[in-house]
Amino acid sequence: xxxxxxxxxxxxxxxxxxxxxxxxxxxxxxxxxxxxxxxxxxxxxxxxxxxxxxxxxxxxxxxxxxxxxxxxxxxxxxxxxxxxxxxxxxxxxxxxxxxxxxxxxxxxxxxxxxxxxxxxxxxxxxxxxxxxxxxxxxxxxxxxxxxxxxxxxxxxxxxxxxxxxxxxxxxxxxxxxxxxxxxxxxxxxxxxxxxxxxxxxxxxxxxxxxxxxxxxxxxxxxxxxxxxxxxxxxxxxxxxxxxxxxxxxxxxxxxxxxxxxxxxxxxxxxxxxxxxxxxxxxxxxxxxxxxxxxxxxxxxxxxxxxxxxxxxxxxxxxxxxxxxxxxxxxxxxxxxxxxxxxxxxxxxxxxxxxxxxxxxxxxxxxxxxxxxxxxxxxxxxxxxxxxxxxxxxxxxxxxxxxxxxxxxxxxxxxxxxxxxxxxxxxxxxxxxxxxxxxxxxxxxxxxxxxxxxxxxxxxxxxxxxxxxxxxxxxxxxxxxxxxxxxxxxxxxxxxxxxxxxxxxxxxxxxxxxxxxxxxxxxxxxxxxxxxxxxxxxxxxxxxxxxxxxxxxxxxxxxxxxxxxxxx
Numbered sequence: 001x002x003x004x005x006x007x008x009x010x011x012x013x014x015x016x017x018x019x020x021x022x023x024x025x026x027x028x029x030x031x032x033x034x035x036x037x038x039x040x041x042x043x044x045x046x047x048x049x050x051x052x053x054x055x056x057x058x059x060x061x062x063x064x065x066x067x068x069x070x071x072x073x074x075x076x077x078x079x080x081x082x083x084x085x086x087x088x089x090x091x092x093x094x095x096x097x098x099x100x101x102x103x104x105x106x107x108x109x110x111x112x113x114x115x116x117x118x119x120x121x122x123x124x125x126x127x128x129x130x131x132x133x134x135x136x137x138x139x140x141x142x143x144x145x146x147x148x149x150x151x152x153x154x155x156x157x158x159x160x161x162x163x164x165x166x167x168x169x170x171x172x173x174x175x176x177x178x179x180x181x182x183x184x185x186x187x188x189x190x191x192x193x194x195x196x197x198x199x200x201x202x203x204x205x206x207x208x209x210x211x212x213x214x215x216x217x218x219x220x221x222x223x224x225x226x227x228x229x230x231x232x233x234x235x236x237x238x239x240x241x242x243x244x245x246x247x248x249x250x251x252x253x254x255x256x257x258x259x260x261x262x263x264x265x266x267x268x269x270x271x272x273x274x275x276x277x278x279x280x281x282x283x284x285x286x287x288x289x290x291x292x293x294x295x296x297x298x299x300x301x302x303x304x305x306x307x308x309x310x311x312x313x314x315x316x317x318x319x320x321x322x323x324x325x326x327x328x329x330x331x332x333x334x335x336x337x338x339x340x341x342x343x344x345x346x347x348x349x350x351x352x353x354x355x356x357x358x359x360x361x362x363x364x365x366x367x368x369x370x371x372x373x374x375x376x377x378x379x380x381x382x383x384x385x386x387x388x389x390x391x392x393x394x395x396x397x398x399x400x401x402x403x404x405x406x407x408x409x410x411x412x413x414x415x416x417x418x419x420x421x422x423x424x425x426x427x428x429x430x431x432x433x434x435x436x437x438x439x440x441x442x443x444x445x446x447x448x449x450x451x452x453x454x455x456x457x458x459x460x461x462x463x464x465x466x467x468x469x470x471x472x473x474x475x476x477x478x479x480x481x482x483x484x485x486x487x488x489x490x491x492x493x494x495x496x497x498x499x500x501x502x503x504x505x506x507x508x509x510x511x512x513x514x515x516x517x518x519x520x521x522x523x524x525x526x527x528x529x530x531x532x533x534x535x536x537x538x539x540x541x542x543x544x545x546x547x548x549x550x551x552x553x554x555x556x557x558x559x560x561x562x563x564x565x566x567x
Contacts, residue, residue: 006304007297059169099174145170151390195264237261242342261409286529288322353422354384470526
């Protein structure tokens with residue numbers, strides 16, 4: 001068993017107990033993380049007896065859960081715990097929040113069904129008010145997870161893991177918590193910086209009677225009930241200067257704290273006429289790492305919030321300014337750390353679909369990449385997307401992802417599909433996301449099977465010389481590298497997977513330095529962004545710049561490189 005240092009120090013009575021929603025902080029919070037009871041059955045009926053202890057929010061498959069048992073397709077995983085509300089906690093209404101439950105669940109309070117959710121990566125909220133009783137309350141959750149046995153979204157989980165596919169996990173895997181609100185309350189705020197107009201726009205939901213106070217540090221810069229707030233001489237947010245304005249929303253007798261950053265993402269041309277990604281109206285090279293967000297002891301769940309903060313800080317220290325969050329949606333605290341540190345985020349949507357046709361989705365693009373542009377992704381059988389229900393699930397989860405992360409200053413680009421996995425109607429899906437969010441760019445088809453949509457030409461290149469072919473869209477290597485250096489005593493598996501292997505640190509360092517220099521040269525030829533694979537080793541993959549347990553940094557950049565194109 002491989003444990004991180006955070007996993008070794010885990011307090012199972014209150015894991016991941018920090019307030020989980022940093023951009024909408026209400027003075028009401030009760031964490032339900034900790035020890036629950038669980039049981040596995042073949043029946044949807046919640047069993048009377050549950051004899052297995054589980055540490056929530058760790059999936060039962062993980063070492064940190066204390067269970068280490070896989071939920072199989074066709075089985076049910078049932079959870080139970082009790083709670084009592086603290087005195088004066090209930091202000092009128094009480095809500096239950098789940099960060100994520102994989103894959104389908106039904107929730108009961110005191111034997112009454114209060115709701116459920118479909119989709120293993122997006123958060124959801126249920127109201128408990130009417131089902132609450134004085135004193136002790138009994139909360140139960142029943143879960144099913146089919147992993148890759150259906151066409152619903154599953155990320156990189158696979159029933160039989162190996163290579164680029166990882167261990168399956170199920171059930172509750174992000175924080176569970178309670179909050180209370182007045183009967184009428186401010187439900188959410190949508191924040192849109194107007195960089196060119198030197199203002200910020202707020203859209204309120206639940207009530208229109210909101211007083212907004214904006215602070216620059218301790219200095220009050222605005223106090224208003226308007227939804228459009230001028231910010232003359234504002235401070236910009238960028239990786240070099242990640243300044244965040246603090247804001248308070250006073251509504252319905254309570255004050256909610258948040259923040260925002262003044263930044264603008266766009267596409268433009270540099271002095272040489274080459275298409276570029278722009279940040280704050282200037283060309284800006286996105287120098288990034290692929291980040292799977294996996295841990296050996298918690299899988300998709302970090303062993304501590306400090307572990308997420310460590311990853312983000314390490315990325316900044318190594319001179320990168322971007323992370324591509326790969327086929328996963330993180331807890332909101334992860335995006336907060338990126339906001340604070342100044343790390344751009346490319347956010348992937350979660351893939352699904354049936355069992356892929358390897359010849360079509362892997363071998364053909366690798367051997368004959370130019371051929372892939374001839375295939376249209378409305379041919380659903382080729383892309384293993386024959387289930388209409390699965391396609392509708394993807395649309396819903398995609399919309400939920402955009403809504404959930406809209407306010408995050410760090411999120412600069414949406415990645416809709418990766419390497420054709422479950423891809424469908426990418427041009428139409430691009431327009432769907434564009435209608436939801438006009439402030440960010442879109443990569444509609446990362447790797448191959450480009451449909452000519454989106455804002456970037458997005459290629460994966462592990463086996464051929466790196467070359468840039470500028471076109472109307474900005475040109476990006478959305479995956480490259482993948483150099484493997486297996487560090488003994490820090491390997492998760494006896495098998496080691498990667499694209500080019502080096503047996504000692506000196507050889508690896510030399511190769512990585514040469515690759516970084518090559519990327520710098522290609523920026524002058526029109527390369528707008530590059531995403532190196534990857535931040536950490538993951539299970540059999542040993543191509544991270546950090547080992548899977550985060551104990552060894554394999555590569556330290558020799559010097560900071562100037563990747564910025566001409567203005």
